[in-house]
Amino acid sequence: QVQVVESGGGFVQAGGSLRLSCAASGSFLSINTMRWSRQAPGKQREWVATISSTGVTNAIDSLKGRFTIARDNAKNTVYLQMNSLKPEDTAVYYCNVEAVVSGVSGTQYSASYWGQGTQVTVSS
Numbered sequence: 001q002v003q004v005v006e007s008g009g010g011f012v013q014a015g016g017s018l019r020l021s022c023a024a025s026g027s028f029l030s031i032n033t034m035r036w037s038r039q040a041p042g043k044q045r046e047w048v049a050t051i052s053s054t055g056v057t058n059a060i061d062s063l064k065g066r067f068t069i070a071r072d073n074a075k076n077t078v079y080l081q082m083n084s085l086k087p088e089d090t091a092v093y094y095c096n097v098e099a100v101v102s103g104v105s106g107t108q109y110s111a112s113y114w115g116q117g118t119q120v121t122v123s124s
Contacts, residue, residue: 002026002113006095009118012085016122020080022095022115029108032098034071034078038091038120045094051078085122092117 008020024031032053039045049059049069057069068081078095095115100108 004115006115006118009120011121017083022078024076024097028099030100035096036080038093040091087124
């Protein structure tokens with residue numbers, strides 16, 4: 001079983017910064033891709049940024065320059081640095097990790113795990 005826990009959300013004024021963290025723990029062989037997504041009130045969840053196990057990153061174009069994704073493989077943790085926050089960034093931010101785990105028969109397979117989310121509220 002793999003647990004994914006986000007932290008670092010909170011209330012901030014427009015123009016401020018927050019750093020989200022997401023730690024994976026439990027029984028797994030490795031962590032591959034790690035992602036951040038967000039869901040604003042009344043909207044569908046949208047992808048924000050991705051980082052591979054080798055550190056290759058990608059992010060939604062509209063957030064490049066303000067949001068930066070990074071990871072610490074030794075800690076199985078991914079971060080999302082959010083700068084120059086805007087009210088429209090208000091959302092629940094979710095972390096998703098792809099982990100390689102062992103099955104009952106000893107086979108290995110990749111599975112996707114989500115955290116419970118952390119609320120980010122940006123006031124104008």
